[in-house]
Amino acid sequence: MLQRIRYAPPRYWLVVVAIVLFIGLPTVISSFQTSEWSQAIILAIAIMGLNILVGYSGQLSLGHGAFMALGAYTSAILVHRYKMDFLVTIPIAGLITGIIGFLFGVPALRLSPLYLALATFALAVVTPSLIKRPAELTGGVQGISLPPAVPPQFAKDAFAAVTGAPMTSDQWIYYVTLACAFILFWLAWNLVRHRAGRAMRAIRDGEVAAAASGVNIAGYKTLAFGISALYAGVAGSLFGLAVGFVSPDTFPVALSIQLLVGAVIGGLASIPGPLIGGIFAYFLPIESNQWVPTQTWIPSQIAATVEKAGPAVTYGVILILIMIFSPNGIVGLVATAYTRLRRRLRGAGERESGQAPPDPQTV
């Protein structure tokens, strides 16, 4: 065990540091900022789901907002009508959304990528209208208001012992979200390194070749859809609980686009990518909208346009920049920089001896 710890590559340490940072975060920032970070992590979970679908299995979805809506409404209805504990509803929401996603994947996999994108986009467009119809069940346009989550006693005690302040509902939701994110990221990490993940990547890189190697194309494509929807469902469930209110307009088409942009910015086909993507997708529009108008050096006309067009402009600009300078997203950028740095530091000797340093392991 000690040997394994000792020889663990540096990125394992990075993971440990990241986890410790995320656990410690609510003790340094305010309750409100904690609620912002919960939302960022929730987006990261949904983006992780999208990443499995887009990044690892090569299918495009513009409709993950719809799966989030399904998860959110499943939880909200269970909590609101059947008075269930919200923690219990999270896996239920995930499973139901996963099953629906799996079923949606059956016809969807017969579509070529472009048409699949359109089909999922249509799903995102009709979802808000669909939710309004069974008004008795979904609360119609009024939506469903949820009671704030009450932290259990052990969490309150632990938090009070560390910070001396009572734990708020937002801080409790943050830890629940963080736990879900940890489990789901760990599962994703396992998935992509094993049989299913290899099969998905094989399909992504060449369907014919994969089929020739005996990979069950249809099976793995629908599986990817189902797993991806499960992630979105859990994210949606957490989203509803964090916001305390779900309504049809909570899940506009823009949300699905936001997720896809987040996935691309973070870095497709990587495990830390979605986390970074989630943080960007959440904070970028909010910060840019509040930051741009305060900057006097930006011409007022541009500032006014940014204000009017909202997050779309910032997303667009960042997306273009990322596509030009780092097609593999921020994770790709960091990985490249790290490799270059290592070559600089260690490479001199190796170059002399004629041995090229090995490529960093990419998964």
Place this chain on the structure above:
Amino acid sequence: MRLVAPRLAAVAALFVTVAACGGSPAPTVATDVGITSTEILLGNTNALSGPAAPYGTISNAENAYFTYINNTQGGVNGRKITFKILDDGYNPAKTVPLTKQLVEQDKVFAMFSGLGTQAQTSVRDYLNAQKVPQLFVATGATTFMADFSSHNYTIGWQPPYQGEARIYAKDVVANHPGAKIGVLYQNDDYGQDYLKGLTDGLGSNASMIVDKESFDLTAASTASQLATLKAKGADTLFLFATPTPTVKSLVIVTALHWEPTIYLNSVSNPQAYMAVAAKAGAALKNVTSVGYLKDPTDPQWATDSGMKLYKTVIANCSTCNVNDGFNIYGVAVAYTMVDILKQAGSNLTRANVMSIAGSQLNETNNPFLLPGVVVKTTSSDHFPITQEQVITWNGTGWTLKPPIIDERGTIK
């Protein structure tokens, strides 16, 4: 092991530092958060971007009035009003974190004139639980006034949609008793609220409605619904829709060679939208609506002191179009806001301000409202404005049709 120990130590140090930083004391609860000796801080969320962006100007107009009060009167009782506006893009999921930001981080005294029914519903429970006044929400959804008893930190301002629809019912029964009514309504709480008001207002005459067609705000066109209404033989059309679909519908009606009597809801009647509709080919014959604000484009107010004041005020906002009906709405509601802050005097607590707004309001001199319109609440009535006047479109502007109709006490 040599390497492990320092690494572990570093992580531990980090953890301890992180934990230690968290020990800051909790802020003490004050009864007058957001009030200092020189400042009153108010918060607002509005759709500055997205599908409902035309409403965004309301917040800027309100800010223009606060700026005017700060510059000419030194604020309210020596405290200048600071108004923080955040953009929620008309998405209720964004309204929640932004409102939390204003309440918990910026520590506003009250939320003022937040826009949108779903958006304001999404934060109503939160604001009431925190006892932060949610003042004069910019929506006429009846629930914001009717449910004051269960949410007594929330109140609306403008006439409730149901009250407005009842006025149309009265007008149609009085002036077009044989009308065959066709209703096109937006399939959300907004459209349904109007529809309920119309049905309730018609009462025993509800059979005058020959058909009701709904559409979703996301729908591209209302042509099929309007064609159905025409085919069902309706000769009087009620449009219960927000500005964009209303303008489209007006154009489609003309394209269908249909000339019904049209009733437009007040949200969509600013002169600017009528001009857009006319430009796009709408005939705009026999169009009726209601108003409670002075129309900046109406020449009869050219010398009116209230209108002159409005023009002075709105000059403080560089992006505001002086002729936009939404701007005079913003200035008028800001006037009421300043009024209650003045009334609260030195007792500037959230509870006191809320009590004044919710049950002690009696503003008879709001210069931006039609003469005779009173902003009033009592301990048993929490509908600030219930009076409106029927107006008809004359091709270039709205003609007022006296008298003012009051629906106070009819909506429960």
